[in-house]
Amino acid sequence: MPAGSPSPSEAKASPERTAVIVEDDPDVRDLLDAVLTQAGFATSTAASGLEGVELVRRTDPLVTTLDVGLPDIDGFEVCRRIRAVSDTYVVMLTARADEIDALMGLDAGADDYQTKPFRPRELRARIEAMLRRPRRTVPVPSEPAGQAPSVTPGAPSGAAAAAHEIVVDGLVVDVAGRTVVVEGTEVHLTRSEFDLLAALGGAPGRVLSKDALVRVLWGDEYDTGTRVADPDRRSVEVHMANLRRKLGDDPAAPRWIRTVRGVGYRFDQPS
Ligand code: CA
Secondary structure: OOOOOEOOOOOOOOOOOEEEEEOOOHHHHHHHHHHHHHOOOEEEEEOOHHHHHHHHHHHOOOEEEEEOOOOOOOHHHHHHHHHOOOOOEEEEEEOOHHHHHHHHHOOOOOOEEEEOOOOHHHHHHHHHHHHHOOOOOOOOOOOOOOOOOOOOOOOOOOHHHOOOEEEEOOEEEEOOOOEEEEOOEEEOOOHHHHHHHHHHHOOOOOEEEHHHHHHHHHOOOOOOOOOOOHHHHHHHHHHHHHHHHHHOOOOOOOOOEEEEOOOEEEEOOOO
């Protein structure tokens, strides 16, 4: 299908399940289109970054897949520009697993990362898991006045969704409102950073393994059998580093989150 045109939608596609695919490689673009269409999405595609930003601005899709290597502006820049106009869930695709650390460190606002080549089933599972994660309840600034904040169908669910506040030593986490305040100042976290903080803060004194935290990011309450791999664990480490930086929590002298060497992380018990 030519880039920029909407694909013929299948019967299953509903108005809420829309996706934009930004990918310059026609083969990969067609594969993504097939996977998402089969998953019930009405898709539109773009072959360049600028075209992708415009398509997202125009259609405000539920999900956007974004290639990192594009011919005009790169995927990070596309993601930043998308973030200014849309709260769409963004999955970035990269050809190299070892790039993921660097990618995530750039903090462009993506919700998840997927390495290429990918198995269609894996990508589909990743997208469904991403959609189960609750969204911030505050509307993005660009949202038109009067429009209600987006709500993910079926979410929130599970322990992290329990409406409560975590208050420890100058840190206040409003789990339902998805806001974080440190010493009276609100700190803006990405969805992944918030989910990790809420999981750790919801189980003070307990060590959560990196594998368990990967499943938190996937939205897996139950082990669905998807294997946790090294890039997934590294992504937890990178999110955790960004989280600590934003909270001002020094890993060498932690105030809230302790590293348990070789295992994972622990949120300190309120003293
Ligand atoms: Ca590319």
